[in-house]
Amino acid sequence: GHGNSHWSYADKAEWASDFPHCGGHMQSPINIETGAALFSPQLEPILLPDYSLPPREMLRLQNNGHTVVLDLPRNLTLTGGGFPQPYQAAQLHLHWGSALKPGSEHTVDGHRYAGEIHVVYYSSHFDTIQEAMVEPGGLAVLAAFLQVGSEENEPYQHILEHLNDVHEEGEETWIPAFDVAKLLPDDLSRYFRYNGSLTTPPCYQTVNWTIFNQTIRLSPDQISLLEDTLHGDEDELIQDNFRLPQSLQGRSVLASFL
Numbered sequence: 001g002h003g004n005s006h007w008s009y010a011d012k013a014e015w016a017s018d019f020p021h022c023g024g025h026m027q028s029p030i031n032i033e034t035g036a037a038l039f040s041p042q043l044e045p046i047l048l049p050d051y052s053l054p055p056r057e058m059l060r061l062q063n064n065g066h067t068v069v070l071d072l073p074r075n076l077t078l079t080g081g082g083f084p085q086p087y088q089a090a091q092l093h094l095h096w097g098s099a100l101k102p103g104s105e106h107t108v109d110g111h112r113y114a115g116e117i118h119v120v121y122y123s124s125h126f127d128t129i130q131e132a133m134v135e136p137g138g139l140a141v142l143a144a145f146l147q148v149g150s151e152e153n154e155p156y157q158h159i160l161e162h163l164n165d166v167h168e169e170g171e172e173t174w175i176p177a178f179d180v181a182k183l184l185p186d187d188l189s190r191y192f193r194y195n196g197s198l199t200t201p202p203c204y205q206t207v208n209w210t211i212f213n214q215t216i217r218l219s220p221d222q223i224s225l226l227e228d229t230l231h232g233d234e235d236e237l238i239q240d241n242f243r244l245p246q247s248l249q250g251r252s253v254l255a256s257f258l
């Protein structure tokens with residue numbers, strides 16, 4: 001974990017006392033008011049060049065007590081998107097709710113989606129994510145909303161079929177590599193953009209956020225598997241692992257589309 005004090009989503013009101021950045025003025029997530037988003041033509045499509053990986057390659061999947069994390073090869077690059085420089089992949093993880101309520105971190109016009117994927121990158125100006133994550137613009141996170149649909153989402157099965165192997169906090173397993181770009185929407189040209197923070201302590205305000213307009217559909221069984229498999233502290237189910245919306249405090253949300 002981060003910092004010397006353990007944190008949980010139950011005591012998110014206290015985060016700022018243990019992690020000062022969590023009380024800052026550029027925090028995430030936020031509610032995106034589509035009507036107030038500013039169209040910015042310089043926001044070109046996001047480019048994820050050649051994400052197909054050899055299936056012999058294995059990727060580490062871990063339950064860190066707060067979410068399920070898939071470590072990514074750093075040679076997967078993020079470019080385009082009006083970014084000042086390329087970013088290198090670090091990891092992806094998910095946020096979700098429970099059977100009773102949805103669990104996305106960002107909301108759109110007050111609507112919370114069933115879940116949200118975050119693909120975390122760090123600026124190619126740095127050698128490690130530890131150096132990058134304390135610098136403004138050091139991190140870029142690609143976010144997409146998960147919705148309940150009728151069909152099974154095959155790319156997501158690459159992760160979901162291994163959740164049982166990491167159902168306890170601290171467990172990890174290795175899964176065959178696959179094209180992780182398939183976990184994101186097809187349309188990488190329509191997205192919202194704003195500057196914010198990690199949504200977890202230490203809440204560093206160093207994240208360039210991209211939230212895709214197109215959502216991802218998972219079957220009801222896939223969403224339930226995500227909600228009902230992973231355990232964290234005291235063998236409690238990890239559910240509702242989302243932070244509440246933070247105020248914009250004067251920030252603008254940009255849109256790559258009209």
Ligand SMILES: NS(=O)(=O)c1c(F)c(F)c(SCCc2ccc(C(=O)O)cc2)c(F)c1NC1CCCCCCC1
Nearest residue numbers: 001002064066067090093118120129133197198199200
């Ligand atoms: N939405 S988010 O991107 O802010 C985010 C969360 F909301 C998260 F909840 C998480 S998981 C909780 C933070 C954490 C705990 C343990 C470890 C570890 O043992 O390595 C690592 C991280 C989580 F990992 C991340 N992303 C991480 C933030 C931690 C520091 C930088 C590493 C990559 C991004």
Ligand SMILES: [Zn+2]
Nearest residue numbers: 093095118199
């Ligand atoms: Zn996240």
